[in-house]
Amino acid sequence: MSNVKGKVVVITGASSGIGESTARLLAQHGAHVVIGARRMERLEALASSIRLEGGSVEYHSLDVTRLEEMQTIVDLAQTRYGHIDVILNNAGVMPLSPLESLKVDEWNRMIDVNIRGVLHGIAAGLPVMKKQGFGQFINIASIGAYAVSPTAAVYCATKYAVRAISEGLRQEVGGDIRVTLVSPGVTESELADTISDEEARDLMKEYRRISIPASAIAQSILYAISQPAEVDVNEIVVRPTASM
Numbered sequence: 001m002s003n004v005k006g007k008v009v010v011i012t013g014a015s016s017g018i019g020e021s022t023a024r025l026l027a028q029h030g031a032h033v034v035i036g037a038r039r040m041e042r043l044e045a046l047a048s049s050i051r052l053e054g055g056s057v058e059y060h061s062l063d064v065t066r067l068e069e070m071q072t073i074v075d076l077a078q079t080r081y082g083h084i085d086v087i088l089n090n091a092g093v094m095p096l097s098p099l100e101s102l103k104v105d106e107w108n109r110m111i112d113v114n115i116r117g118v119l120h121g122i123a124a125g126l127p128v129m130k131k132q133g134f135g136q137f138i139n140i141a142s143i144g145a146y147a148v149s150p151t152a153a154v155y156c157a158t159k160y161a162v163r164a165i166s167e168g169l170r171q172e173v174g175g176d177i178r179v180t181l182v183s184p185g186v187t188e189s190e191l192a193d194t195i196s197d198e199e200a201r202d203l204m205k206e207y208r209r210i211s212i213p214a215s216a217i218a219q220s221i222l223y224a225i226s227q228p229a230e231v232d233v234n235e236i237v238v239r240p241t242a243s244m
């Protein structure tokens with residue numbers, strides 16, 4: 001995977017799950033990873049562990065719902081390394097519930113993190129990549145971007161949006177900039193911990209029995225980054241083999 005060595009990769013939501021696993025894997029392959037999330041103690045521990053293995057990492061606190069914070073981490077990467085190769089818009093939340101529970105605050109949180117967060121990543125990174133004349137956005141959607149399941153209407157809506165935004169971005173900037181959508185199926189992580197609705201939590205517990213490790217998704221991200229510049233992997237769906 002020599003195409004990954006030396007690449008500068010900004011990762012949102014790197015404090016656990018898929019983001020953490022991807023940061024570790026890319027650093028092992030020689031990338032400079034710039035990691036952000038809200039839980040600083042997790043980022044610090046991850047950065048220490050990556051450095052202990054000889055990897056290159058910078059970290060900064062990041063709330064993706066705030067454009068100025070996304071701008072700050074992109075500026076940090078650019079100042080430190082002079083350019084940015086990849087922005088991995090990975091941060092996401094999934095407080096599932098039936099619509100009739102009217103958990104409006106949780107709907108808004110999903111919209112803010114899962115949609116606005118991705119848009120903020122694009123807003124902060126696109127001018128830099130346009131100026132450089134190269135770059136890659138990797139946006140994490142879900143199999144929920146292809147089909148809606150019970151208790152997941154709003155979550156799926158946010159992921160359909162991420163898919164639509166990614167395809168629109170590809171059509172508009174695809175000449176210079178690669179756009180990759182990665183859609184995981186059920187994957188081991190802390191994602192289900194934010195579910196406050198009992199019915200949705202029980203459904204999810206059952207559903208998550210067949211989870212695949214976060215490293216499986218990290219491998220697909222590594223694959224998309226490591227392709228030659230003229231090859232743009234547009235969509236990857238990774239599910240547990242046992243999925244229906």
Ligand code: NDP
Pocket residue numbers: 012013014015016017018019036037038039040042062063064065090091092093094113140141142143183184185186187188189190191192214
């Ligand atoms: P985790 O809960 O383990 O990770 C989510 C990450 O997002 C954490 O690092 C969290 O960090 C971060 N995050 C949440 N809110 C914010 C915010 N406002 N600003 C910055 N970072 C934030 O779950 P996953 O690793 O599973 O989730 C990663 C992505 O994968 C998400 O987009 C999710 O929707 C998607 N996905 C996951 C699947 C699965 O089964 N695990 C299936 C399909 C898609 P912190 O709290 O420290 O800010």
